[in-house]
Amino acid sequence: MKFSDILRTAIFALRGNWMRSALTSLGVIIGIAAVIVMVSVGQGTQAEIDKMVSGLGSQRLDISPGARRGPGGAVRASSASFFTLNEGDVDAIRNEIPEVQYVAGALRGNTQVIYAENNASTSWQGVQPDFFDINSWTIDEGESFDAQDYTGADKVVILGETVRRTLFGEDSGIGQTIRLGRVPFTVVGTLKPKGQGGFGQDQDEVVMVPLQTARRRLMGAMGLPAGAVMQISLTVANAKDLSYVQGEVEALLRQRHKISPGEEDDFNVRNISEIVATRTATTRLMSLLLGAVATISLIVGGIGIMNIMLVSVTERIREIGLRMAVGAGPSDVRRQFLAEAMLISLIGGALGIAIGIAGALLVGRFSDLPVALNGQVIGLAAGFSVATGLFFGYYPARKASQLDPIEALRSQ
Structure with a gap:
């Protein structure tokens, strides 16, 4: 099958049950939006600390009486x-x-x-x-x-x-x-x-x-x-x-x-660079924790894609059998189901990026939290959405491609 045929078939299959497809992509949308917002806040906080460092002086000692x-x-x-x-x-x-x-x-x-x-x-x-x-x-x-x-x-x-x-x-x-x-x-x-x-x-x-x-x-x-x-x-x-x-x-x-x-x-020496290094390490750790929490939600969204695709394979066993009976090979079936999983993930990723950018801008506008949008983070989120579709869609696609055509046609 041509790539265009695979893509058209995948779109037709997802439109047939669009509500389920939308709910399935919701996990990816929330996960990517959360990653962008949380990482943007973390990097904005880090930039604010760097600004504070330049004001305090990283090559300075302050000595006070004790x-x-x-x-x-x-x-x-x-x-x-x-x-x-x-x-x-x-x-x-x-x-x-x-x-x-x-x-x-x-x-x-x-x-x-x-x-x-x-x-x-x-x-x-x-x-x-x-x-x-x-x-x-x-x-x-x-x-x-x-x-x-x-x-x-x-x-x-x-x-x-x-x-x-x-x-x-x-x-x-x-x-x-x-x-x-x-x-x-x-x-x-x-x-x-x-x-x-x-x-x-x-x-x-x-x-x-x-x-x-x-x-x-x-x-x-x-x-x-x-x-x-x-x-x-x-x-x-x-x-x-x-x-x-x-x-x-x-x-x-x-x-x-x-x-x-x-x-x-009877005196105290304060090393500004040590204080700054401690605060920087703490902020970096908090950014990693926030990113980890957001990534977990993205993984949960990927598991949702896998679950729905497995259900879809079970519901469409006769369709798979018919395709194989008229000449479709295991690789064609595998590519079709993988394309469906990828479409769900990509659509969810695009919406998640848009919501994440809007959310980060709103946080920066209506709260005291500093926000720094980073193109690399947005690109990483897009790549993660593609990887989610590939990783969690491969097993259901592989399972569909391994069905026996005769047994599939007998299924009710």
């Missing part, structure tokens, strides 16, 4: 126990670990920023020069702090885009005087906007002042230990050096803080 413990493991209650890092630690890291590219200490807090009748409640950062490079901040208008600003505790400020827009609208605000709390500051620059961060926060709702200015003008009442900082951040030029640098930093700080062997550190 509680200083006294004899017996009790936490000391003095103010020094909560500010265990200082500018001397920053200088030591810069001078003694050559693999470090940038390093900066910082102080931070919250305040009310006021200009004329406009005001905003925002966070401030007291920073050292390398802070801008570590956090990928660039100046949009005006200029950055100069050496005198850092050493002289000058009352100058750089505004994030959200704060600038709240205070000055369309004006840059350069040269204007604003108040942070009760202290007047001169605006010398504005930062290029970054937008929303990886954790949903507005990165542009911030103001920057020199570290010494923050210590003397904004935190004077807190009685900080001399030179104390709340955080030290650093980056390395080569990501391969990050683990080595982390070990060197920990050893250096233990030595500077006179921590004996066996005692707990």
